[in-house]
Amino acid sequence: MGLLLLGLMAAQAQPDSAWQIQKHRHFLVYYEAGAAQQAGAVGRAAESSYRRIMLDLDFKKHTGFWLWDERVKIYVYASVARFREATGAPLWTRALASHRTHSVALGGNDPDLLDSVLPHELTHLIFRDFLGLGDSVPDWLHEGVAQREEKYGLAQSITLLRGLQQHDRLIPLADLMTLTSEQAARERRALVFYAEAVSLVSFMIDEQGAERFRRFCGQLRDGKDMASALRFTYPASLHSIEALERAWLAYLDRSTRR
Ligand SMILES: [Zn+2]
Known part of the structure; x- marks a missing residue:
């Protein structure tokens, strides 16, 4: 990676x-x-x-x-x-x-x-x-998208997350969103960081569409904070970090049962 x-x-x-x-x-x-x-x-x-x-x-x-x-x-x-x-x-x-x-x-x-x-x-x-993204877009988004385009990026993460979820060892989304990939590597949390990032990004793209996902990234690029960007792009579904986390955990549950 x-x-x-x-x-x-x-x-x-x-x-x-x-x-x-x-x-x-x-x-x-x-x-x-x-x-x-x-x-x-x-x-x-x-x-x-x-x-x-x-x-x-x-x-x-x-x-x-x-x-x-x-x-x-x-x-x-x-x-x-x-x-x-x-x-x-x-x-x-x-x-x-x-x-x-x-x-x-x-x-x-x-x-x-x-x-x-x-x-x-x-x-x-x-x-x-x-x-046209500057530095206002957090690392989990950059790394999640990049990991998604690897051949086995998502499949590998699902296997890892299955075990972590069972032992209640996932990084809470609010923490994930402020972590940098460098920090995660230093703290030996890189694997979890990347796995959560790719599954979260894939959840957003596969369930809500790539066009909306790009709009969401555009909101962050233009200076909106995470909560506002979510509320603005996904008013009915992923309208807050908590709502996103609940929906993502349910998606994870579905994907790890397959
Ligand atoms: Zn990368």
């Missing part, structure tokens, strides 16, 4: 002669010597992830994004170890997405690269870019 750590890629200079490049419709894939094959697979997977994420989040009006000069740069390091060494990323990260430099960096030998790491990081950039 990559974290959205902005600015951490400052040490990574503009591509120099050490990088080779492959060009795709929405992506420029830079890769280190020896990673040409991985780079090809990354380019193809990035394009198909892009199409899938756009459909899932209902971004059909955003077809002109990320073309030509606006293409996203993907840096494929030969290995995850090389990626960490070059970017100075902390041990718990396997990839980084930078909104500022419009780029993603990752390790070409990561076994979860195409199914999890790549779609996760691309979702961070799409979600932030296409909705």
Whole structure:
């Protein structure tokens, strides 16, 4: 699971002669010597992830994004170890997405690269870019959406949450909403944080629709607090944090019984 750590890629200079490049419709894939094959697979997977994420989040009006000069740069390091060494990323990260430099960096030998790491990081950039989100949108939303677009993101979380719910060990929503992913990692609560985030986001999207979900995020972007954004977007159903928590717990109950 990559974290959205902005600015951490400052040490990574503009591509120099050490990088080779492959060009795709929405992506420029830079890769280190020896990673040409991985780079090809990354380019193809990035394009198909892009199409899938756009459909899932209902971004059909955003077809002109990320073309030509606006293409996203993907840096494929030969290995995850090389990626960490070059970017100075902390041990718990396997990839980084930078909104500022419009780029993603990752390790070409990561076994979860195409199914999890790549779609996760691309979702961070799409979600932030296409909705014009600043820092007013909390981490659980960013990470929940990114985790949802991983191949097994939701399925894995349901298994974990089933056990936690039985032992009454879930993080209450009011706490989840103020936690950052970094804080959760430091407190060894990252797994629960991500699992709750993806199930909550998926509950909102699957039960109330992606269009409404985007409107809800837009409310937060425009400065409304969580309670007001919920009340404004979901007046009849999820009109407060408490109402959201009750409905989400019932959904969790239904999903874990399947
Ligand atoms: Zn992330």
